[in-house]
Amino acid sequence: MTDGFLPDLGKALQGAVNRAVDAVVTGYGDRLDGVSAALTAPVRGLETVLALVPAPLFAVAVGLGAWAASRRLGFTIGIALLPLLIAMLGVWTEAMQSLALITVSVLLVLLIGLPLGMAAARLPRLSRVLAPLYDLMQTIPSFVYLIPVAMVLGLGRAPALVATLIYALPPFARLTELGLRGVDRELVQAARALGLGRWQTLWLVELPLARPSILQGLNQTIMMALAMVVVASMIGAKGLGETVLLGLQRADPGLGFVGGLAIVLLAILLDRMAQAVLGRPVEHPNP
Template sequence: MDWFYSFPHMNDGSLSALRNAIDDGFRGFTRSYGDAIEGLFQPLQAFLIWAERLLTGTPWPVVLLVIAGLAWLASRSWPIVLGAVATLLIIGWFDMWTDTMRTISMIFVCTVIAVVIGLPLGILMARSDRLSRIITPVLDVMQTMPSFVYLIPVVMLLGIGRVPGVIAVVIYALPPIIRLTNLGIRQVDRETLEAARAFGSSPWQLLKKVQLPLALPTIMAGMNQTIMMALAMVVIASMIGVQGLGQPVLRAINNQYFTLGLFNGLAIVGIAIMFDRVTQAYGRRLQKHQEAMHD
């Protein structure tokens, strides 16, 4: 009756042979094409270095004014602006300014890449049910796969450093912007679309002047979630050399430095709250604007 209690499975020898074949194939691929693949990501490396040098090299009062200005333009809310400024001042007072700027530069680069990839994919999914059925399971895997797993193939291909960390973060943070772009465009009122077609709008004009503007609040919600998920990967990405607030947290875990981990962890939380409030406020403003236009 052992067969009844033990699930039928591949024998150990065959399973080991299969694993070894896959591992050897991936190692061979890495040795053969690793340098060429690494060369493809040189522009990303340059973008990362530029963003980091821009934020770390700019005097802190200028950075503070720029962030306050962006928060005001997005939210039109003084409490949110003052909250963002206070958060950054406290972070700087606790001597975490440079690491915070490195983290913000990484989040900025990851968000730009996610939008550049996710927005067109979401639009294509909204236009094609077949493509949506193909991509949706891939997004499910990307969202449910443990984040540590992303690091294995990326590190084997590209080694340790900023670029593999950013790639892993983008893979983890990409699904929300794709899903919510698709959802936002699909939820655009059919009567509005029919009216635009009746006035002779081409598919491109329909997308640019009707669908994207009406879907923008939902797309902004997707961007908000993408930023939050990217920030959630900060500590994990620090394991493969991404500099920022994640590295002190990792060092605190390894050496049992309670206050170091607590302060840097709270800094990550503060940045997350700041981004969340600003992007949510901007999304609400867009929503009110669209409702006013409909009225």
């Protein structure tokens, strides 16, 4: 409602959004079903694979990866214990569902965010256009776009993927652009003078030098994708978020605590492994 002197733009905007969503659903329903199925297929496939892996075997694989990345026995043992603790909480299947959703979401962010960051680093005008868009994607509450996305794509994994992509893409794309802009131009010019082409210089010189910033963005993307687990459960995505949501719906604080604790353990696992595997400093030869 307004004070009587100003027009009520809220109702007009509400009606316009509703008509736009109805038009999209009515006019492109079959195509949207195909898009939803295409987005859901990799998550379902990864869920199936992860469901076949017993928790002890998964713990061994994680431990081997931690040892290969860090060569620290204490870190390796601690990382290997985390999947076992999740399994002992009785939410192993839900954890694997969340892990599948997070993995596919992060891969989508990489496929879209890396080219965007590279293009924005090369084209200042594109960077200026993308900056306010990134601001909007990071500041707008997820529930604002969850409702229309869920209506367009239906409930389940597909809208959860889109919501996670909107939420987690900006930091990765921005840090990729920032890392590439921070590369010493003299090194780039030297590479070009040695006969390297534009793309060769990008892949062999600029991206390796921008690696720390890019990996920092990737680590943030993983954590932000995990943060969407509970929100995604509200639009039908399976996983640990659903356990927390059931605890709220049933007024069962114990169930909610178990789900929340499992999310924390999964967050620690992903964060520490990402830092160990991806965050190792680039080694330069001594002069």
